[in-house]
Amino acid sequence: MPSVPQELSTVSMLGRAYSLLGFQIVDGVVGAGFPQKPSHSAVFAQIKPEGSRLTELARGANMTPQAMGELVDELVEMEYVVRRPDPTDGRAKLIVLTEKGNACVAAGIATITTLEESITAILGERGHRELRRLLKRLLDQG
Known part of the structure; x- marks a missing residue:
């Protein structure tokens, strides 16, 4: 009997998104010269x-x-x-x-800005705003 693919839970998807974005930020910072x-x-x-x-x-x-x-x-x-x-x-x-640490943080902020733009490109302005609204609602409960 073939197995039916299971849909990922919301918690699993949030965890995967968190990990993916975290690694993308580190990749951007490392790529900017800050190992x-x-x-x-x-x-x-x-x-x-x-x-x-x-x-x-x-x-x-x-x-x-x-x-x-x-x-x-x-x-x-x-x-x-x-x-x-x-x-x-x-x-x-x-x-x-340090000065180097501040430059590293600036590279992280620049990377996050680029990721935010990518999210908008994928979801559209309205979709990105809605995602932020829903995430804020979840976080406000914590």
Whole structure:
């Protein structure tokens, strides 16, 4: 008896879209001359312009401080970020983007802009707006 193809669940499709877009962003950034791993986006996606504490980055990425610390160590070694004393708390450190790190983030933003344009080209202006409206509605429930 032949098997009937199963339609992907909405959750599976969202997960696949998330992975695909994440890899496309990394590919764009790497292609712009900023080598990195997909996991580094956990830092780049949320670091504040004035710098962020490791614990804030870990919480925002839903990871342990130890795992986030490993990512930050790699990015320090790659010269994308530095650790500086937090001016509001001498015991704490801020993770701050370097000039190279800021250029890397700019390459990521440019890549995301291109991906947004691709989504509009595929779905049309109205379809893209509707996708954003529905995604926002889902995210507002979380």
